[in-house]
Amino acid sequence: NAGVTQTPKFRILKIGQSMTLQCTQDMNHNYMYWYRQDPGMGLKLIYYSVGAGITDKGEVPNGYNVSRSTTEDFPLRLELAAPSQTSVYFCASSYSGSHNEQFFGPGTRLTVL
Amino acid sequence: SQKIEQNSEALNIQEGKTATLTCNYTNYSPAYLQWYRQDPGRGPVFLLLIRENEKEKRKERLKVTFDTTLKQSLFHITASQPADSATYLCALDSTSGTYKYIFGTGTRLKVLA
Numbered sequence: 001n002a003g004v005t006q007t008p009k010f011r012i013l014k015i016g017q018s019m020t021l022q023c024t025q026d027m028n029h030n031y032m033y034w035y036r037q038d039p040g041m042g043l044k045l046i047y048y049s050v051g052a053g054i055t056d057k058g059e060v061p062n063g064y065n066v067s068r069s070t071t072e073d074f075p076l077r078l079e080l081a082a083p084s085q086t087s088v089y090f091c092a093s094s095y096s097g098s099h100n101e102q103f104f105g106p107g108t109r110l111t112v113l
Numbered sequence: 114s115q116k117i118e119q120n121s122e123a124l125n126i127q128e129g130k131t132a133t134l135t136c137n138y139t140n141y142s143p144a145y146l147q148w149y150r151q152d153p154g155r156g157p158v159f160l161l162l163i164r165e166n167e168k169e170k171r172k173e174r175l176k177v178t179f180d181t182t183l184k185q186s187l188f189h190i191t192a193s194q195p196a197d198s199a200t201y202l203c204a205l206d207s208t209s210g211t212y213k214y215i216f217g218t219g220t221r222l223k224v225l226a
Contacts, residue, residue, distance in 0.1 A: 004156075035216075040121070040218060041218055042117070042202065042215075042216035042217050042219065043157070043202070043204075044216075045213060045214065045215075048213065058213065059213075059215075090156050090157070092156075099144075099164070101147065101159035101162060102147075102159060103159070104157050104158070105156055106155060106156055107154075107155070107156050
């Protein structure tokens, strides 16, 4: 099993550009999550999904969109990138809800200039 | 307001000693609390989960306690080794029994040889 994979590893965007961060898991997990981590800060939940076709907002959803058309994939879309979106983005998955561990991907380091 | 706090200052200890990290929270009533390890440039890795009705959980050299009255969890690493050097994050389900976890900012542990 590859676990949770994320692409790209690094990206630099200009203000106003858009991009999609890809996340795939091969563990047949129902739950998937997107977090951002700023330097010296904890992980902040952006969006999560409890299954294909179901998504919901987390703590900091503004400026982002997600979709979940399959169990495996959970892409995160940034529209009109802003410097405040400079961060490290982590995708995670878990078999079910809060009593299960989350498996994290390696992260995408995004810089918006 | 709701807060989850970990000591933001780095903790330096001598090899072989027991490291104790603290996670305090206010205005939450979590059903579960998790601890993760994060190495630089990598995603968090799950270590232990403890339920609200459990006082203590152990796994090899790791021990976690959960005091819902004090609203505190302690994370212990016994016989610490330089390889234990990392940042340790605590996380709790922000609404009891759900899958929306709130993460602390983490405590950086350095074990000196």
